[in-house]
Amino acid sequence: MHKRLKLGMVGGGQGAFIGAVHRIAARIDDEFELVAGALSSKPEVAQQSAAQLGIAPDRAYADFKEMAKAEAARADGIDAVSVVTPNHMHFPVAKAFLEQGIHVVCDKPLTANLDEAKQLAEIGKASKVEFVLTHNYSGYPMVREARHLVQSGALGKLRRVNVEYAQDWLSEAITDPENKQASWRADPKQAGKGGAIADIGTHAMQLANFITLQTPEILAADLTSFVKGRLVDDDAHMMLRYASGAKGYLLATQVAPGNENNLRIQIYGEKAGLTWAQENPNQLWFAPLNAPKQLLTRGGHGTSAQTQGQIRVPPGHPEGYLEGFATIYRDAADLIRNGRCENCLLPTLEDGLLGMQFIEAAIQSSAHDSAWTRIGD
Known part of the structure; x- marks a missing residue:
């Protein structure tokens, strides 16, 4: 039972x-x-x-x-x-x-x-x-399809990884003390030293790591607090270098008017590129070199059997944020019950530690005029 x-x-x-x-x-x-x-x-x-x-x-x-x-x-x-x-x-x-x-x-x-x-x-x-970290975007079916494409070699050797996470909800000073979500995120005693870099930058980095199956070795970051008096960063951008030779760019900003939850990633390899955007999460653009772009949809033709097995609702019906979290919980339940999980792609303590090393490296780099800084040192 x-x-x-x-x-x-x-x-x-x-x-x-x-x-x-x-x-x-x-x-x-x-x-x-x-x-x-x-x-x-x-x-x-x-x-x-x-x-x-x-x-x-x-x-x-x-x-x-x-x-x-x-x-x-x-x-x-x-x-x-x-x-x-x-x-x-x-x-x-x-x-x-x-x-x-x-x-x-x-x-x-x-x-x-x-x-x-x-x-x-x-x-x-x-x-x-078991310890599971809820990086929910890695639970989206088309994110997992993007990972499958990279892992299958469909993109060839990776050359460039561009990931951006833009919001506008902290564009002004926080004046309402009852706004708990904003208040604690702007308080280094509760949020830690990182602002946007910790809140959404870690999501952007984990998304890139998850899809590419690579992590950058070094970064050069520029962190800014644009809102006067703010004690943590509200804008961060950086260059990334990978051991494979790939180069990357990461933007995490919470002061970008017109952006609600604009997380998007573009990955380019020798043979193809792909683009995914969180605000339209059921679509993935795949662009083979010298061939027409292909629009892959969650539950549609051309997606892998692995991705097809992840979906909960029929094709054409939206599935996203809550279901992404639910996939993490579903896989966590499987892991807790059985001590193992077939096809689980759960974020772990190691992913969390890497995220904190990323935050620390970005802060250190920015403090030293965007000097190239090794992640994990």
């Missing part, structure tokens, strides 16, 4: 955005049931949030450490915890649950700084449980 895994959540209470996204995604494939939570650092908000979500009062916790110990001791304790707090809480929360032998699904970036990321990676290695 297929039983839902028992899920707990830290963060994601009233007024939070990403917690609701994770809860929806965890239920799309009916793999998880939310049964426990420490949903807010404020006890009254934690209790009220739990009641709204149907969590029993004895499993609505005021403290995540108490939750980790209590759930590990229960015969019906949670199988996994979803960490959906601001960045500065990722490390202590994930650590507490890993040390109690509870699987962790954590929002990105991995931690608030590189030292914490290194510590968490060691803790994860020593534990006997």
Whole structure:
């Protein structure tokens, strides 16, 4: 009998955005049931949030450490915890649950700084449980089709990787203290040293790494805080160099009027190129050299059997953001149940550590007049 895994959540209470996204995604494939939570650092908000979500009062916790110990001791304790707090809480929360032998699904970036990321990676290695990072764009079917095309050799040797993530929602100073999503992202005590580079730059980098199956070795970055008084960057652009000889460009900006969630990637090889855009996620342009461009669609003719097996709704019906998260949760459930996952492409602790090394390298490069800086040093 297929039983839902028992899920707990830290963060994601009233007024939070990403917690609701994770809860929806965890239920799309009916793999998880939310049964426990420490949903807010404020006890009254934690209790009220739990009641709204149907969590029993004895499993609505005021403290995540108490939750980790209590759930590990229960015969019906949670199988996994979803960490959906601001960045500065990722490390202590994930650590507490890993040390109690509870699987962790954590929002990105991995931690608030590189030292914490290194510590968490060691803790994860020593534990006997799984750690999954929710870089949801890698769960999109046509992103996986792009990866398949690169892996199959259809593009030939890669020459150029261009990835951009542009938003406009932080183009002005934050004047409303109730705007929780903006406020904590602009606060280095909660977000860490990185602003746009951590919030969306890590998504752009992971997307490029995922599709190309390569990671850049060195970068030259220019980070800027355009909004007066802002303590973290709101715009970042950089050049990238790969060991294979490929060159890249990455832009991550949250001060670009007219852009809502404009994540797009272009990859060019010796034999072909491809283009994918998140705001039209069910289409992938494939351009063989000296031949007409081909429009590949999710569920349409010409896509691989592997991609066809990823879709949930019929061709022509949109599938995107929530389903991308759901694919991560579905594969995580398979991994937790079986200790392995066929065709899983889950972002891991190692991906999270690489993301933090990327942030640190970009900050260091920018501080030294965009000097070429090795990622991971």
